[in-house]
């Protein structure tokens with residue numbers, strides 16, 4: 001599904017190199033987790049995949065279903081099935097959540113050459129998804145993220161994900177200071193949306209999130225690349241022993 005090969009990325013306006021030959025393959029239908037110390041480049045990787053400005057790819061590739069993502073405009077990436085959970089974290093006063101979701105969904109359908117949903121069809125779909133995810137329909141009427149609690153923002157994020165039906169979901173939860181309840185919401189959302197044709201990449205600083213999500217594969221990232229790959233036991237090992245040992249095996253320190 002997602003294949004990152006020898007990816008090198010630097011800041012556009014500075015000499016700082018952040019990703020230093022990153023390799024990662026996420027298979028269709030699998031849930032992968034990336035853990036790693038602060039400053040490893042985890043968020044940078046997500047930003048680069050989403051097409052955010054400010055970064056320069058100097059080497060390597062990132063393909064989704066065999067198509068080069070790095071050549072696409074951000075909206076083409078979404079149409080290709082990529083979803084990033086921090087994609088719409090901003091508050092948008094004056095724009096109802098419903099309107100926002102419908103615009104995002106129809107933009108994606110249009111880019112795929114599909115017909116737009118009518119107001120009625122959309123309403124039916126959004127109610128269905130909200131119900132499955134146990135999301136209060138009242139939230140749909142409020143302006144996007146305005147005055148939402150942390151938990152409500154997370155719920156909204158999961159609802160956006162459910163509506164857009166992506167193939168590859170990337171959730172960067174590293175710096176969001178998730179409390180236990182919010183973590184539970186994210187985990188339940190991911191678990192509800194798991195499907196044989198949908199992959200997840202969950203980026204987290206905390207092992208706790210992975211207690212609920214149960215990833216198929218865990219990667220440890222540091223210094224701009226993946227250092228080690230294993231099963232869920234790797235997350236537990238990190239929880240118990242920290243990163244020092246893994247870093248040291250690669251000549252790195254914390």
Ligand code: ADP
Pocket residue numbers: 011016018036037038039040041042043044045054174
């Ligand atoms: P992580 O998500 O693993 O904590 P980041 O991708 O946020 O790591 O950051 C990786 C490194 O790149 C850090 O040293 C960070 O300070 C630096 N960095 C990332 N983006 C920028 C930026 N826009 N300007 C300056 N430094 C940046």
Ligand code: MG
Pocket residue numbers: 038039043174175
């Ligand atoms: Mg960080």
Ligand code: MG
Pocket residue numbers: 042043044174175
């Ligand atoms: Mg980060």
